[in-house]
Amino acid sequence: MKYYVGIDLHGTLLNDEWQIAEKVRPQLRQQLDRLRKHCLFYICTGNDLTFLKKYVPDEVRSWFDGYILETGCVIGTEDSETIGIPKNQETAIKELEAKLKKLNYPQIKYFARRLITISMFTRDEHDGVPPEELHEIVSAEVLKMGISEEVLVTYSNVAVDIIPRGYNKMTGLQDVALENRTVGIADSMNDWHMLFDSDYSFMPANASKRLQDVLSSSGRRVKHLDPELKLKRDAAYISDKPNTEGVIDILGVFAEHLGV
Ligand SMILES: [Mg+2]
Numbered sequence: 001m002k003y004y005v006g007i008d009l010h011g012t013l014l015n016d017e018w019q020i021a022e023k024v025r026p027q028l029r030q031q032l033d034r035l036r037k038h039c040l041f042y043i044c045t046g047n048d049l050t051f052l053k054k055y056v057p058d059e060v061r062s063w064f065d066g067y068i069l070e071t072g073c074v075i076g077t078e079d080s081e082t083i084g085i086p087k088n089q090e091t092a093i094k095e096l097e098a099k100l101k102k103l104n105y106p107q108i109k110y111f112a113r114r115l116i117t118i119s120m121f122t123r124d125e126h127d128g129v130p131p132e133e134l135h136e137i138v139s140a141e142v143l144k145m146g147i148s149e150e151v152l153v154t155y156s157n158v159a160v161d162i163i164p165r166g167y168n169k170m171t172g173l174q175d176v177a178l179e180n181r182t183v184g185i186a187d188s189m190n191d192w193h194m195l196f197d198s199d200y201s202f203m204p205a206n207a208s209k210r211l212q213d214v215l216s217s218s219g220r221r222v223k224h225l226d227p228e229l230k231l232k233r234d235a236a237y238i239s240d241k242p243n244t245e246g247v248i249d250i251l252g253v254f255a256e257h258l259g260v
Helices: 009-013 022-035 049-055 089-102 132-145 169-177 189-197 209-217 243-258
Strands: 003-008 039-044 066-069 074-077 080-083 118-121 151-155 159-164 181-185 200-203 221-224 235-238
Touching: 003 009, 003 169, 003 189, 009 039, 009 243, 022 243, 039 169, 049 066, 066 169, 074 169, 089 118, 089 132, 089 159, 132 151, 132 159, 151 189, 169 181, 169 189, 181 189, 181 243, 189 200, 189 209, 200 209, 200 243, 209 221, 209 235
Parallel strands: 003 039, 003 181, 039 066, 181 200, 200 235, 221 235
Antiparallel strands: 066 074, 074 080, 118 159, 151 159
């Protein structure tokens, strides 16, 4: 039995400048290597492979076993993206994307390249607005169009994402993990399923307040990550360190938990 560890990108592996600072990379590698006998590591993101290659350095990518892309709808390797959902959903998604582009929402900086989902960035690495307001507007629009049964409108800390309903980062992680155990490390509302359903759940200090509230009220209580406490599968643990440093802290505590 192995642990398949899904690590989110924005707000988790990447810092506020959309980077993995060079000074913390040796510690990140050390903790990943410490767990490697027991764990496989997947970057779990709403983004695609192009984005991942632009923002995650080659060196860091080589420490991972694969990628869950487009919020669980695409499974990626270093040189392939495989759509993990029925291809016929593609036409409907592309039509919806074209309609949304015509609406010219001022909050949107750009529509990112996607194979089977839609991603509207309200932020880039320099500036922008939080995606919450756009999320409400787009959710209302999708409801008005009468397609809210077909798609889920969600958001990260940088973008509003539209996903064919029934798919999320957890379904993607499960596609690779099969019978094995799962671990989620993430910060935003589009990570909700992964943090709610993984065997072990963790968040960096900057995790969305709304996400924490929703997890707690759904029965997965949010607790401070305390190396002295035994990790339990009915809680979600929050580190007191943000993004990349939070991931390093979390991996260290999980390694202690496994006794490695
Ligand atoms: Mg995130």
